[in-house]
Amino acid sequence: MIEIEAALQLIADTARQLAAESLPLSDVAGHVLAADITSDVDSPPFDKAMMDGFGVRSEDFAAGIRQFPVVAQITAGTSFDETVQPGEAVQIMTGAPVPSGIDAVVMVEQTSQAISGGDAVVTMEAARCLPGQNILKRATAMSVGETILPTGRVIRSEDIGVLAEAGAATCPVIRKPTLAVLATGDELVDVSSRPAANQIRNSNGPMLASLARELCSNVADLGIGVDDREQLAALVQRGLSYDVLVLSGGVSAGTRDMVPAVLQELGVEQVFHKVKIKPGKPIWFGTRTGPGTVNSWVFGLPGNPVSSMVCFHVFVAPLLLRLAGCDPQQRQLSAQLARDHSQRPGRTTYWPSRLEWTDDQWLVEPLDWKGSADLKTLAAANCFVVFDGARDTFRTGDAVPVFCMDNG
Amino acid sequence: MIEIEAALQLIADTARQLAAESLPLSDVAGHVLAADITSDVDSPPFDKAMMDGFGVRSEDFAAGIRQFPVVAQITAGTSFDETVQPGEAVQIMTGAPVPSGIDAVVMVEQTSQAISGGDAVVTMEAARCLPGQNILKRATAMSVGETILPTGRVIRSEDIGVLAEAGAATCPVIRKPTLAVLATGDELVDVSSRPAANQIRNSNGPMLASLARELCSNVADLGIGVDDREQLAALVQRGLSYDVLVLSGGVSAGTRDMVPAVLQELGVEQVFHKVKIKPGKPIWFGTRTGPGTVNSWVFGLPGNPVSSMVCFHVFVAPLLLRLAGCDPQQRQLSAQLARDHSQRPGRTTYWPSRLEWTDDQWLVEPLDWKGSADLKTLAAANCFVVFDGARDTFRTGDAVPVFCMDNG
Numbered sequence: 001m002i003e004i005e006a007a008l009q010l011i012a013d014t015a016r017q018l019a020a021e022s023l024p025l026s027d028v029a030g031h032v033l034a035a036d037i038t039s040d041v042d043s044p045p046f047d048k049a050m051m052d053g054f055g056v057r058s059e060d061f062a063a064g065i066r067q068f069p070v071v072a073q074i075t076a077g078t079s080f081d082e083t084v085q086p087g088e089a090v091q092i093m094t095g096a097p098v099p100s101g102i103d104a105v106v107m108v109e110q111t112s113q114a115i116s117g118g119d120a121v122v123t124m125e126a127a128r129c130l131p132g133q134n135i136l137k138r139a140t141a142m143s144v145g146e147t148i149l150p151t152g153r154v155i156r157s158e159d160i161g162v163l164a165e166a167g168a169a170t171c172p173v174i175r176k177p178t179l180a181v182l183a184t185g186d187e188l189v190d191v192s193s194r195p196a197a198n199q200i201r202n203s204n205g206p207m208l209a210s211l212a213r214e215l216c217s218n219v220a221d222l223g224i225g226v227d228d229r230e231q232l233a234a235l236v237q238r239g240l241s242y243d244v245l246v247l248s249g250g251v252s253a254g255t256r257d258m259v260p261a262v263l264q265e266l267g268v269e270q271v272f273h274k275v276k277i278k279p280g281k282p283i284w285f286g287t288r289t290g291p292g293t294v295n296s297w298v299f300g301l302p303g304n305p306v307s308s309m310v311c312f313h314v315f316v317a318p319l320l321l322r323l324a325g326c327d328p329q330q331r332q333l334s335a336q337l338a339r340d341h342s343q344r345p346g347r348t349t350y351w352p353s354r355l356e357w358t359d360d361q362w363l364v365e366p367l368d369w370k371g372s373a374d375l376k377t378l379a380a381a382n383c384f385v386v387f388d389g390a391r392d393t394f395r396t397g398d399a400v401p402v403f404c405m406d407n408g
Numbered sequence: 409m410i411e412i413e414a415a416l417q418l419i420a421d422t423a424r425q426l427a428a429e430s431l432p433l434s435d436v437a438g439h440v441l442a443a444d445i446t447s448d449v450d451s452p453p454f455d456k457a458m459m460d461g462f463g464v465r466s467e468d469f470a471a472g473i474r475q476f477p478v479v480a481q482i483t484a485g486t487s488f489d490e491t492v493q494p495g496e497a498v499q500i501m502t503g504a505p506v507p508s509g510i511d512a513v514v515m516v517e518q519t520s521q522a523i524s525g526g527d528a529v530v531t532m533e534a535a536r537c538l539p540g541q542n543i544l545k546r547a548t549a550m551s552v553g554e555t556i557l558p559t560g561r562v563i564r565s566e567d568i569g570v571l572a573e574a575g576a577a578t579c580p581v582i583r584k585p586t587l588a589v590l591a592t593g594d595e596l597v598d599v600s601s602r603p604a605a606n607q608i609r610n611s612n613g614p615m616l617a618s619l620a621r622e623l624c625s626n627v628a629d630l631g632i633g634v635d636d637r638e639q640l641a642a643l644v645q646r647g648l649s650y651d652v653l654v655l656s657g658g659v660s661a662g663t664r665d666m667v668p669a670v671l672q673e674l675g676v677e678q679v680f681h682k683v684k685i686k687p688g689k690p691i692w693f694g695t696r697t698g699p700g701t702v703n704s705w706v707f708g709l710p711g712n713p714v715s716s717m718v719c720f721h722v723f724v725a726p727l728l729l730r731l732a733g734c735d736p737q738q739r740q741l742s743a744q745l746a747r748d749h750s751q752r753p754g755r756t757t758y759w760p761s762r763l764e765w766t767d768d769q770w771l772v773e774p775l776d777w778k779g780s781a782d783l784k785t786l787a788a789a790n791c792f793v794v795f796d797g798a799r800d801t802f803r804t805g806d807a808v809p810v811f812c813m814d815n816g
Contacts, residue, residue: 025599026629029618043783045608050779076711077594077635079606095595095657095711097606141782148784157622158813161615161713162783165608169600186485187503191433192577198487198505200453200573207569210437214565221434227485303484303503305569372458374549375451375570376556405566 001274004314004348007285010271011315014287014294015322018175018243025164029157031173032325037149039166042139046097049074051134054111054122055090055102061129070113070120074099089122098135105134142166154326174325176217180239181208184225184232184249184259185303203375204248204308208301211312212246215320233262240266240288240296243323246316249303259300260284268298275315276389278347279307279372283315297323304372310350310384313405332386335362335402341387341394348389352381355402364402381405409682412722412756415693418679419723422695422702423730426583426651433572437565439581440733445557447574450547454505457482459542462519462530463498463510469537478521478528482507497530506543513542550574562734582733584625588647589616592633592640592657592667593711611783612656612716616709619720620654623728641670648674648696648704651731654724657711667708668692676706683723684797686755687715691723705731713783718758718792721813740794743770743810749795749802756797760789763810772810789813 002010020034049055056068068089072080076095084090084101092098092105110126142148148166149159155173163171183205189195190202202224209221222239225232225247236259239245247259260270263286270286277283284300299316301308318328335355343349353366366385369377386401387394394400410418428442457463464476476497480488484503492498492509500506500513518534550556556574557567563581571579591613597603598610610632617629630647633640633655644667647653655667668678671694678694685691692708707724709716726736743763751757761774774793777785794809795802802808 025614026617029621041603041609043608045603046605075594075635077596077606095593095608136779140778142784146784149787156813157615157618158717158789159787160618161611161717162787164599164611164614165713165783167599167602167609185503186483188485191572191575194575195449195453197454198485200451200503201449201575203569203572206433206572207565209434210565210568213437227483305573309566309569370548371544375573376550376554379557379567379570381566405564 001276001281002272004275004277007272007275007283007315008318011285011319012322014271014297015319016293017325018177018323020172021175022170022172024170025160025168028155028163028171028173029160031155031171031176033149033151033153033155034172034174034325036147036151037163037166037168037171038145038147039142040144041165041167042143043141043165044136044138047138048136049092049094049096049098049105049134050136051105051107052094053092053105053107053134054124055084055092055098055105056124056129057084057086057101058104058129058131058133060087061104061124066124068122068124070122072099091120091122103131103135104129107134152325176215177243177320177323178218178220179212179216179244179246179320180220180222180242181205181212181246181248182222182225182235182239183303184227184247186227188224188226188249190224203305204301204303207305208246208248208308208312211309211317212320215317215324216244218242227258229258229262232258233265236262236266240268240298243295243297244316244320245296245298246301246312247299248301248308263298263300268296276347277310277314278349278389279304280311280314280350281347283311285315305375306352306372306378309378313403314350331404331406332401333362333404334399335364337385337394337396337398337400338363338365339396341366341385342392343387345392346389349387350384350403351387352378353383353385353402354381355383355404362402364400409684409689410680412683412685415680415683415691415723416726419693419727420730422679422705423727424701425733426585426731428580429583430578430580432578433568433576436563436571436579436581437568439563439579439584441557441559441561441563442580442582442733444555444559445571445574445576445579446553446555447550448552449573449575450551451549451573452544452546454546456544456546457500457502457504457506457513457542458544459513459515460502461500461513461515461542462532463492463500463506463513464532464537465492465494465509466512466537466539466541468495469512469532474532476530476532478530480507499528499530511539511543512537515542560733584623585651585728585731586626586628587620587624587652587654587728588628588630588650589613589620589654589656590630590633590643590647591711592635592655594635596632596634596657598632611713612709612711615713616654616656616716616720619717620724620728623725623732624652626650635666637666637670640666641673644670644674648676648706651705652724652728653704653706654709654720655707656709656716671706671708676704684755685718685722686757686797687712688719688722688758689755691719693723714760714786717786721811722758739812739814740809741770741812742807743772745793745802745804745806745808746771746773747804749774749793750800751795753800754797757795758792758811759795760786761791761793761810762789763791763812770810772808
């Protein structure tokens with residue numbers, strides 16, 4: 001039996017970033033960039049009007065001129081290739097290119113317009129007109145060849161705009177892992193079945209699959225493997241065609257727990273079995289090595305629903321993040337205990353709890369949890385308090401580490 | 409021009425929860441429950457062994473008996489229907505039903521086993537054996553008919569286990585909205601095209617679509633509508649077949665900004681135009697009413713990329729959450745300014761900034777942002793500081809409201 005930190009290190013030691021792939025811009029959010037993205041354009045590509053209004057030479061305004069003939073009307077998507085002469089103005093729309101000669105745009109609200117002898121004339125009512133006003137200079141935001149997002153960056157939806165502007169119609173990103181879930185146990189029936197007296201529904205498979213969908217590109221729920229060696233071996237074989245295989249059940253010391261043997265038969269080597277964590281002690285982890293490199297990562301999680309949830313968050317999620325090229329963030333924060341708590345000392349314990357931000361601090365209340373099969377209380381939890389196994393008593397107001405459920 | 413709060417209220421006033429639909433358990437995470445979910449089973453369905461070991465009568469142990477004949481072997485998925493007699497033991501696996509007569513399970517590690525005359529005999533080496541030990545009583549976690557998750561609850565992946573256990577193979581959930589994005593402007597070209605001198609790529613469309621995918625069930629990027637009335641009307645018509653239509657561009661005061669007119673023609677009534685927010689002032693919002701109820705919500709967002717991002721987060725996201733049955737959370741927190749900041753007083757300003765948790769407080773640094781077309785600096789931001797329009801100077805250490813980018 002090893003410590004949690006040692007187990008995490010052993011898992012990390014087997015991990016590598018998966019290969020890069022090229023995805024269209026509509027699909028890249030949430031992926032990690034596999035190469036620097038550089039711009040192939042200046043942005044803005046021209047000196048650009050930031051307001052609807054009239055472009056003039058600021059020195060004309062400074063010289064006291066207020067009435068200007070309007071020599072052109074420039075909208076976004078059009079241009080005016082001549083140089084505007086002293087004493088002239090152009091009408092210009094937001095986003096349109098500012099023509100040569102013009103160095104200031106006066107908002108339309110600070111002007112009045114008239115037609116005089118068939119020609120448009122604008123009168124400036126603005127109090128001032130400074131050089132550069134309401135104009136964004138070419139390449140202010142980005143210039144050709146500049147790196148706009150670096151390798152390793154997790155792409156957010158907010159970044160899609162800058163990628164589009166830079167011309168990245170497709171992006172090289174790290175592939176996200178694929179994952180298969182297989183629940184094992186003769187006592188399990190599918191969620192759509194009515195369990196007989198000695199049966200329970202398979203709750204782990206659908207839950208683990210749903211958790212995995214938040215971090216993987218493709219998740220298969222392989223259903224239920226009963227304790228029949230041949231059928232189990234066929235399902236495990238199928239599961240090994242995914243990057244990660246998560247089994248639940250069949251890892252404790254029962255006589256019919258044949259999962260480790262089947263895995264060994266199929267070339268999966270054990271990395272560790274049993275970790276000093278509560279719940280989750282019987283967790284099993286192994287890998288299968290292909291030509292020169294690990295090509296399957298396999299977890300055997302305890303059949304108990306809360307154990308398998310805790311093990312997914314603590315052990316599986318960080319691996320999935322590493323495979324996708326992310327650095328797993330520390331998901332623990334410190335909070336004040338809202339009530340006393342006592343335990344039998346031993347393993348580090350993850351206790352379902354409710355975390356809340358109150359005024360200026362995090363307050364966490366360990367829930368009245370009936371033990372490892374109590375999924376209903378778990379539904380009210382949004383975190384786990386991580387109780388140090390060396391202590392038996394924790395007091396209201398103690399600072400305790402809290403593990404949040406959200407991924408990423 | 410109205411205040412931000414007034415605009416949010418006007419949007420909320422038009423919102424309603426969309427209809428319920430029934431989805432399979434694999435698809436419900438992230439949806440809001442449209443009805444209470446009750447259990448059709450007791451959990452556990454029987455008194456259940458929590459350890460691999462030997463079941464005995466604790467009163468036998470209390471009476472000093474340590475050696476027991478093993479009368480049955482019970483694994484998960486099997487059962488033993490006879491009552492175990494005084495002086496007898498059963499071997500039992502984790503998850504298996506505890507037979508009548510037995511009231512305690514001693515862990516296998518605290519026993520030794522032998523075969524005597526062909527019959528298995530177990531010797532207890534445990535120091536104690538208390539009534540109920542290592543047994544989870546029937547219905548401890550949930551009982552038939554009990555509500556396990558209430559109407560209105562946002563379903564997390566962690567909840568899928570309890571839903572499966574309770575037999576909810578499908579769940580009634582509030583439908584998530586569908587949304588179409590249409591960028592407008594003669595100056596726009598698709599991301600895959602090389603822009604000519606007076607053109608820019610459509611960065612808003614792909615970005616808004618990506619943001620919307622985080623909150624919608626189906627998002628269509630309708631591409632670019634040029635400033636041609638007929639073509640624009642056809643695209644808007646198509647966009648109105650979605651719950652929400654988000655237009656970007658074409659809402660400022662330019663002469664060719666024909667979007668509001670086209671919308672009116674198609675039966676979309678204006679709710680408001682212009683809000684005291686920077687960036688984002690020209691935002692337009694309207695609805696189309698079907699038989700008795702609003703059936704299309706339409707936003708006209710400014711063409712400027714940062715404005716459209718801010719407007720999406722501040723105005724569009726809360727509507728999408730309401731349509732999906734969620735109560736939009738307050739996404740503002742308070743942080744300390746990491747450097748001085750000054751501005752021209754006027755509208756409330758959302759300034760791209762970097763928020764970090766340092767020791768025991770949130771620290772926020774307004775970024776050196778070159779203005780509304782500067783997407784590159786925006787890529788380094790993870791929040792906006794909301795600067796009060798009534799002030800012109802903010803000092804290092806001031807507490808300021810911060811608007812986080814993440815949805816939900």
